[in-house]
Amino acid sequence: MSNNSYPTRDPKEHSERVKNIVPLLKNVLELLGEDIEREGIVKTPERWAKALLDYTKGMEQDPKEHLQVIFKLDEDNYPNNAEDMIIVHNINFTSTCEHHLAPFRGTAHIAYIPNPQSKTITGLSKLSRVVELFAKRLQVQERMTQQITKAIEDHLNPAGVITVTQATHYCMVQRGVEQTSTSTTSTSRRGVFLTNPVLESKFQDYLRIELDNAKY
Numbered sequence: 001m002s003n004n005s006y007p008t009r010d011p012k013e014h015s016e017r018v019k020n021i022v023p024l025l026k027n028v029l030e031l032l033g034e035d036i037e038r039e040g041i042v043k044t045p046e047r048w049a050k051a052l053l054d055y056t057k058g059m060e061q062d063p064k065e066h067l068q069v070i071f072k073l074d075e076d077n078y079p080n081n082a083e084d085m086i087i088v089h090n091i092n093f094t095s096t097c098e099h100h101l102a103p104f105r106g107t108a109h110i111a112y113i114p115n116p117q118s119k120t121i122t123g124l125s126k127l128s129r130v131v132e133l134f135a136k137r138l139q140v141q142e143r144m145t146q147q148i149t150k151a152i153e154d155h156l157n158p159a160g161v162i163t164v165t166q167a168t169h170y171c172m173v174q175r176g177v178e179q180t181s182t183s184t185t186s187t188s189r190r191g192v193f194l195t196n197p198v199l200e201s202k203f204q205d206y207l208r209i210e211l212d213n214a215k216y
Contacts, residue, residue, distance in 0.1 A: 014053065021049040055096045058136030066122075066129040067155035073119040083159075083192070083199060085111040088127045089207060097171050098138035106141075106167030106183065108148065111203045112158040113192060122156060141167050142186045149188035160191030162203055 025045040026036050034041055078084070089109040097104055108131045114121055134147045149163045165186045172182055193200055 017053060018046065018049045021052065022046050025049055054136075056137055058133040059138075061133045061136075063130050063133055063151035064155055066126040066133070067151065069126060070120045070122050070156065073114060073121060075119075078114060078119050080116050082116070083113055083196075085113055085199075085203060085206075086121060086124075087111040087203070087206060088124055089210060091128045091131045093131050093135040093165075093167075095135040095137070095139045095141075095144060095167075097169060098140060100171040101138075102169070102171040102174065104139075104141060104167045104169040104171070104184075106165060108145075109164045109166075109207055110148065110152070110161070111206075112152055112156065112161040113199075115157050115159055118157060120156060127152070141165055141169070141184055145186040145188045149190050153190045158191060160189070160193040160196075160199065162190075162193040162200060163188045164207070 022045045025048050029036050029041065029045065036042065036045070087110070089107075091108040091110070092105075093108055094103055094105040096102070110127050110131075130148055130151055134144045134151075137144075145163050145165045148165075149161050152158065152161045152163075166183055168183050189200065193203075
């Protein structure tokens with residue numbers, strides 16, 4: 001199934017897919033040397049199959065489902081040629097690396113400037129939904145960041161949009177170089193964020209202020 005297909009979600013089809021995946025996962029466990037009949041493992045293939053479908057459920061969704069909900073700003077609230085940003089930051093996500101099927105998790109920060117002609121915006125929660133949609137796929141962080149930005153550009157037609165993601169990759173933590181404190185940052189820009197570096201600086205300054213003052 002490609003990342004560009006959006007099949008209808010059907011509970012019966014879901015159950016059938018779980019049923020088909022279970023024997024394959026039993027075989028994987030046996031090849032790893034596990035006893036698939038022991039008490040702690042006997043139900044693992046079914047749980048694993050359901051989890052895999054949950055980790056990749058974003059493959060069955062179109063970002064249009066979320067970004068078609070828009071609102072219009074009037075001139076009094078948003079004057080022509082304004083460069084004021086709408087920013088949603090610290091959107092948490094967990095995704096699955098397509099190279100090793102290991103999780104990577106982090107945060108996304110998004111800013112967009114409404115189109116000066118249409119002045120349309122979307123609900124703030126919709127941006128979080130878009131992040132989740134693309135995170136719930138077999139992914140690489142760089143592509144996910146670009147997909148989020150492109151979806152917002154395609155469906156809201158803003159003057160500009162920028163996405164920054166920061167993540168820890170467990171394929172690096174649990175295997176290979178075993179870097180436990182390394183994080184990866186990816187960026188994606190469209191529209192005026194490509195032509196006006198001052199806007200990106202303002203966005204980065206805002207994030208720096210917010211992240212420095214965050215209380216955990």
